[in-house]
Amino acid sequence: MKKVEVITRPEVFKELRDNLFSIGIGGMTVTEAAGSGKQKGVEGLFRGTTFEIRVLPKLKIEMVIDDEKVEEVVEVIQRTCNTGSVGDGKIFIIPVEEAIRIRTGEHGKEAII
Amino acid sequence: MKKVEVITRPEVFKELRDNLFSIGIGGMTVTEAAGSGKQKGVEGLFRGTTFEIRVLPKLKIEMVIDDEKVEEVVEVIQRTCNTGSVGDGKIFIIPVEEAIRIRTGEHGKEAII
Amino acid sequence: MKKVEVITRPEVFKELRDNLFSIGIGGMTVTEAAGSGKQKGVEGLFRGTTFEIRVLPKLKIEMVIDDEKVEEVVEVIQRTCNTGSVGDGKIFIIPVEEAIRIRTGEHGKEAII
Numbered sequence: 467m468k469k470v471e472v473i474t475r476p477e478v479f480k481e482l483r484d485n486l487f488s489i490g491i492g493g494m495t496v497t498e499a500a501g502s503g504k505q506k507g508v509e510g511l512f513r514g515t516t517f518e519i520r521v522l523p524k525l526k527i528e529m530v531i532d533d534e535k536v537e538e539v540v541e542v543i544q545r546t547c548n549t550g551s552v553g554d555g556k557i558f559i560i561p562v563e564e565a566i567r568i569r570t571g572e573h574g575k576e577a578i579i
Numbered sequence: 580m581k582k583v584e585v586i587t588r589p590e591v592f593k594e595l596r597d598n599l600f601s602i603g604i605g606g607m608t609v610t611e612a613a614g615s616g617k618q619k620g621v622e623g624l625f626r627g628t629t630f631e632i633r634v635l636p637k638l639k640i641e642m643v644i645d646d647e648k649v650e651e652v653v654e655v656i657q658r659t660c661n662t663g664s665v666g667d668g669k670i671f672i673i674p675v676e677e678a679i680r681i682r683t684g685e686h687g688k689e690a691i692i
Numbered sequence: 693m694k695k696v697e698v699i700t701r702p703e704v705f706k707e708l709r710d711n712l713f714s715i716g717i718g719g720m721t722v723t724e725a726a727g728s729g730k731q732k733g734v735e736g737l738f739r740g741t742t743f744e745i746r747v748l749p750k751l752k753i754e755m756v757i758d759d760e761k762v763e764e765v766v767e768v769i770q771r772t773c774n775t776g777s778v779g780d781g782k783i784f785i786i787p788v789e790e791a792i793r794i795r796t797g798e799h800g801k802e803a804i805i
């Protein structure tokens with residue numbers, strides 16, 4: 467299993483959630499976060515090596531999925547969150563060793579369906 | 580070492596925290612989150628393949644522990660958070676390569692005791 | 693790639709962010725969290741095996757970086773966040789299998805520079 471972490475614009479969340487559920491994702495967890503990244507826009511080019519640092523409101527969306535779902539999930543995220551402007555965000559893939567559904571005690575794939 | 584991530588009902592936090600500290604957990608970090616999952620309740624059964632998507636307030640509780648503690652920690656979480664109703668939540672186990680206590684520079688097991 | 697998770701005092705964030713960007717970190721994500729840890733201070737020593745549990749406001753700062761950057765990043769975090777008092781916090785290192793910049797589709801190192 468893998469955890470897919472998406473850090474992206476809050477505006478896109480509802481569409482992303484719907485698109486992810488429509489390909490069969492079992493659940494997701496969302497946290498409000500503040501993001502800091504290098505913003506190499508007009509100013510950055512003008513000033514050479516300098517850059518501006520901004521802290522912006524972002525959503526962090528986490529979902530644990532089966533390995534064989536990763537490619538499709540990444541495609542859906544890219545398609546949904548890519549506006550072409552800087553700040554569309556990042557996707558990180560992290561290994562997950564076990565998942566357990568607390569109510570039933572189901573493990574692994576069964577826990578995340 | 581492993582990171583145990585629990586996503587569960589906010590109401591159960593205090594009891595869970597006490598139960599975890601009583602088995603010797605060294606610390607934990609808690610974040611407010613919103614959860615989206617498939618809710619296959621009365622409506623779901625009635626409507627067949629359809630399901631409702633809800634976003635609900637959840638707590639995400641993270642603790643980094645030694646490998647040999649994982650089984651006991653999972654048992655305590657299941658025992659404490661299992662109400663038998665849908666929405667009791669999930670446990671995810673993620674590998675951790677290193678832990679460092681900032682104040683002392685201690686690494687590994689020493690950092691999480 | 694690795695994810696470096698720092699849980700530390702909110703007061704230190706601005707200095708930490710500046711110090712991390714000055715060694716070339718590409719970005720970071722910050723979440724408000726509540727921390728619970730064993731506080732083995734004056735009371736703890738006095739009472740022997742007992743300890744106090746406190747929940748304190750903490751920041752969780754996450755950054756995905758290249759493997760070869762980890763040592764330097766950890767040094768900067770320790771130097772910046774170490775006040776010598778209990779509660780300076782923890783650093784956790786977690787493996788990351790893939791990173792993707794949503795805007796461009798870049799993968800791996802290219803996505804986190």
Ligand SMILES: Nc1ncnc2c1ncn2[C@@H]1O[C@H](COP(=O)(O)OP(=O)(O)OP(=O)(O)O)[C@@H](O)[C@H]1O
Pocket residue numbers: 473474500501502503504505522524551552553554555556718719720721722754755756757793795796803804
């Ligand atoms: N290396 C990183 N580790 C953790 N979080 C990051 C990292 N880089 C960026 N982020 C998070 O992702 C958010 C969005 O990043 P952003 O889209 O600006 O990335 P970028 O690489 O600058 O891409 P772009 O050039 O499209 O702006 C940031 O605000 C931050 O929260």
Ligand SMILES: Nc1ncnc2c1ncn2[C@@H]1O[C@H](COP(=O)(O)OP(=O)(O)OP(=O)(O)O)[C@@H](O)[C@H]1O
Pocket residue numbers: 492493494495496528529530531567569570577578586587613614615616617618635637664665666667668669
């Ligand atoms: N695959 C997943 N990845 C990440 N977070 C998840 C995932 N599935 C569920 N969650 C989180 O766990 C919370 C609780 O899930 P929930 O208990 O409803 O799981 P469930 O599988 O629907 O189990 P139940 O049938 O007992 O309701 C969700 O609100 C969401 O925050």
Ligand SMILES: Nc1ncnc2c1ncn2[C@@H]1O[C@H](COP(=O)(O)OP(=O)(O)OP(=O)(O)O)[C@@H](O)[C@H]1O
Pocket residue numbers: 605606607608609641642643644680682683690691699700726727728729730731748750777778779780781782
């Ligand atoms: N094992 C752990 N897993 C996850 N988070 C932890 C863990 N231990 C501590 N934390 C988080 O780190 C925060 C700071 O911990 P703290 O600095 O008090 O660690 P400590 O081990 O008690 O070190 P010190 O002796 O310097 O106080 C805690 O409030 C909690 O959010």
Ligand SMILES: [Mg+2]
Pocket residue numbers: 503504505506552553554
């Ligand atoms: Mg950017």
Ligand SMILES: [Mg+2]
Pocket residue numbers: 616617618619665666667
């Ligand atoms: Mg449910």
Ligand SMILES: [Mg+2]
Pocket residue numbers: 729730731732778779780
């Ligand atoms: Mg402490």
